[in-house]
Amino acid sequence: MRRTIAVALTGLAIAATAPQVAVARDSAATSLPRLERHDGRFSLIVDGEPYFILAAQLHNSNAWPDMLDASWKSVEALAANTVEAPVYWEQFEPEQGRFDTENVDALIAKARATDKRLVLLWFGTWKNGQMQYAPEWVKRDPATYPRQLDAHGQPLDNLSTFAPANLKADRRAFTALMAHLKEVDGNRHTVILVQVENEPGTFGAVRDHSPAANAAFAAPVPEGILKSVHRSSGSWQDVFGPDADEMFNAWANARYIGAVAQAGKRVYPLPMYVNCWLRYKDKKYPGMDYPSGGPTYNVFDIWRAASPAIDFIGTDLYTTNATEFRKVLDQYHRPDNPAWVSETGFEPGTAPLLYEVLARGGIGFSLFGIDNPPSDTQTATITAHARNYRLLGPINNLLARAMADGRLKAAIETAGASRRTLDFGDWRVRLAFGPPPWGSSPAIIPNSPDIDGRAFVIRLDADHFLVSGVDVRASFERTAEDGRRGQLLRVEEGVYRDGRWQAHRWLNGDEVDYGINFHKDARLVRVKVGAF
Template structure:
């Protein structure tokens, strides 16, 4: 490890995180909320984390832990934790639990919690329409964001001066911000702001950038642009009376609040900063994910309807990240690549489904990294990320090279086949490469098909790198004059740890390619069904290089 601060770097159209000035693919795991409050607890899990294949740990540092008494800062536990990560060869991403965590202010110090006159709270309408204290720090009072910013700045100053080996590579600012149980704050100061003219910087931004706004932004009346141009109108006069107007109002003020905190810290230590989003998911409201309308999910957070507002009014953040639990995975990756920002997934499912989905974000969407939540209580024998991350780690240099060279990459995940009468949520699909259409599906078996995952990289127009298990690929020339396609070679590969070069393990043919018609990348235990001849082989390295050719019809 060196003393170079991690930074984001763009090569062509692809973002990279440079750690020690080298491209670094984050194979992360997020701890439970309270894990990093104790270095003694962490000493018991470091080795298990290191053995699981992750290279980066995400963990919380809370305001109440570092400033339990106003103006007195304590970083002893954090320093021991940073040393523990370094000793085990792991990097850290710190999650700042300051004013907001999952739409609440549960991690602010006691001296803030117990002084509502100095640190006012936001108010909501309860089920009976009465005003109720939300318990959440007000985004409309400067004493709140200034106190948060002071603590955050001291944290970043401490990292700058004491994290000598730059073990910490990024910092998340707050966690899943937004107001829950109402679409906007109803306090007197918030009502005054809501009834005041829409800030000129906001309507100028919308008018100027309206052609490039995310499609989900368009929840407002068709004539709002005309109304905007007149100026001097309040939020409802411009955008109409709706929960979407409320959300826009809250997003603008939340973004400015978080920006104040982030930019204050970044002035002291220029490390990549980001914040994350609790995603909307109609019909699937839960304790920490989903909800169809603002207030069911935290209103004002960086969801798709407000993504542009956050990108414009929180420029101190390097990017905005989705926490993907119930939302459509590919669609969400597409959304959070909006305006070409880096894609990073700090929270997602930690089960087998989540372990398969990372191949989509890292493959197709060129994510700088992924991270399942609750990694420290996941038993090694049921941790599906062990296999996924170890395979990704082995080919990470190849992925980075392909991105830099502009080689086409497609990542995918297949879930277990549906029951009769059910719709297949992950059916076979065909992707177009330069000279070939490639159809990708679950691996061929004689018995019951199973889940699978992987990615395909086009090395050359006729040469492809296949990584993963439980899928098959079939090629067809895109030229109508070349109707016959076959496989020239199908080589099982592994990666030399020292040189990072591919080396051939076996030359596959015959049964493994069905006579040259497909490349089958089997699972560890393929189902033979009732087949008498065991022509299927189990997975081994999960890496192969396939070269194909096509021919015209001959005159006969």
């Protein structure tokens, strides 16, 4: 049902460096989704329990009510527990001050009907480094809502972050969205995260050259930024030299987006993040290879200092190269930021890479553009990723809690490296990827034909481990130096139902003599170990 609301929002002037608003500790606030950090690890808490996001992201133009039934068929086939879907500023505020909640309400209703969670993506000032989703009344009035200017004074397809009217307009709309979510979902938590803007930054220039921007560029670098990058005082050019334009633009964008997020959190403090068009694959020219001033790794410290209301940064990581994937994850998996793949490419080759997120104790993984027309590629990709999602979904809470506690380890197969070892202190698990041979493994194990191997191991308690994998053999060895030898006491294949382990069969003899073999089928094995 279409619902239109008119909202007058006042008192929203927010300092970009203001601390996050403290939330009243009432029952509704304490049960809100939140990001927790402890012992250097992160957890997304949903309804009081750790939650690992297994997401399907809709195509950009498919978050309309009439498109949802068709799109949701792919969501269900993927077995996703979460759907990422955009909210379009141009649709949400078609006339200044009038807010249309039809699309948002349809998404929430569909997610509830299918027992899914939602991550809403605010397509406001930015979408892919441009102002594509700004309302028509903004686009038609550059005198009121100025554009960024390049070094020659020509307008760019970006709203200037130094124009108060631009910030006021985006902030007002975003706050109306958050107010509506609180009203319709504040006790249900269908929406668990909000992405503020989409791949922000500037194309066509490294920074804004409007008069207000030039004046800020010539001014001293703010003290908070200097502290974050461990530099002495001076202008942006003095402090950062040849990188000054990009660093300045990162500060400008982060400050602007942080103010938008802060305003929304004053109303309804859900966790909020920004996704990043990455500087990777040997791309190095800001404003050409990637949007200048987005939260790329080289300006990350500036972003964290300038946008305290943003809880974390996500990676839009489009590669099937495991080395490149790991490199980017390690750039963003930091003491102040969890591993979070906010988008990855819709292809079978990205499926094993989910296990790299598990290995880093990340908070989730999202497959972009899942709702395509039927094709062999669509079927193959959904099948490859659904193998992961269907395995991990039923143990989501156990999985997320194990990562929060540091009890999960994982690895994937890479070309030329078919062996890995997972160390649990008094025990280790040796992994041999590739087609499991009969009998003892040869000295050189070939990779599997599609290099699709992966495995994770969770230590359940002192004597029990949960194991699963694809194209891998797992062998347990006791490493405690107490003169005792390790042994497998029981190996069970089974499932978790309602949080309880149910064994289907016990494995022994040929199935465990040379390790526990996993092929393409997704299955769980619980191992009880002992010593004599």
